[in-house]
């Protein structure tokens with residue numbers, strides 16, 4: 001009697017498990033049809049898109065080739081948007097590759113419509129319907145306004161095509177199946193009201209990924225307190241940086257920072273933009289996009305500061321370069 005019941009139970013569990021896996025395996029991510037209209041290529045749109053790509057949303061950070069022997073990894077000339085394979089040391093669940101975004105027809109986005117690009121950026125679905133791994137920031141980019149995403153695409157269309165064949169991301173099981181539940185159609189997104197400093201700051205901080213990098217994560221998913229830092233970025237045996245606590249805690253975060261000090265922290269790197277970023281070793285290694293953010297408009301940095309100061313303070317002491325002091 002017991003044996004029979006257990007047998008039935010085991011069989012049920014097995015059937016449900018297999019059924020569940022089969023469901024996930026064949027399941028398609030939630031997706032909308034890409035828009036069929038092309039983005040109008042005006043000078044204003046392209047300029048805004050350049051600012052978003054290079055400065056605010058730091059698309060360069062992952063999709064361009066960078067020289068990490070220099071402070072904050074400046075871009076290598078002519079390699080913008082050509083794609084980048086993430087180092088295994090980062091501990092991501094699989095082989096993650098940020099694709100070539102240049103308009104090269106074979107190895108980049110040359111054959112994509114503008115609608116395909118908008119859908120990939122905000123909804124997280126590649127042209128062929130594949131769910132993108134959310135290290136690509138679509139869970140935050142889905143809040144990007146229609147104007148801003150169109151501006152981004154207009155700028156991406158002006159990139160010089162670079163031929164650079166790269167493998168496609170391959171994720172480990174079960175992440176390979178779970179990732180299908182991450183995409184979601186963004187629909188239409190209204191632009192934030194810039195006179196509402198707090199909301200505008202939240203909008204910018206979201207595009208800039210402050211929370212994403214400044215929150216401890218495991219296998220690419222947040223597990224720590226927002227903005228409390230402590231996330232490790234390991235590029236190799238010797239190159240490692242830990243994100244700082246940027247919550248407004250007075251002892252361990254930026255709670256005592258004035259707006260001026262906040263801005264100066266970013267603008268101190270402006271000279272590197274003109275003179276070139278100096279050679280640097282493990283003691284100054286960072287993934288914080290200082291070179292991009294140093295070009296942020298003062299109004300935008302002030303809005304981000306306003307927003308950060310409204311977040312819950314978290315007492316969490318972080319050493320950003322363990323073993324090297326600060």
Ligand code: HEC
Nearest residue numbers: 057058059062097098099120121126132133135136137169
């Ligand atoms: C933190 C790293 C990171 C940042 C920042 C980032 N991306 Fe990505 N992006 C990726 C990765 C990784 C993939 C591929 C994911 C996959 O294949 O599952 C990707 C995929 C894409 C794709 C789909 C390409 C394809 O062939 O499927 C587009 C388009 C794209 N990114 C555009 C952007 C834009 C525009 C920005 C800035 C607003 C940006 N990305 C910022 C990492 C990043």
Ligand code: HEC
Nearest residue numbers: 205208209210213241242243244246265286287288289320
């Ligand atoms: C790609 C990851 C990444 C992103 C995105 C990022 N940060 Fe950072 N940030 C770091 C790391 C790592 C450090 C520690 C190393 C260093 O100071 O350069 C850091 C350091 C800082 C510091 C210095 C704190 C101190 O005590 O000196 C501030 C301030 C800061 N980040 C603010 C921000 C803000 C604001 C944003 C969004 C606009 C942001 N960060 C986005 C990774 C990131």
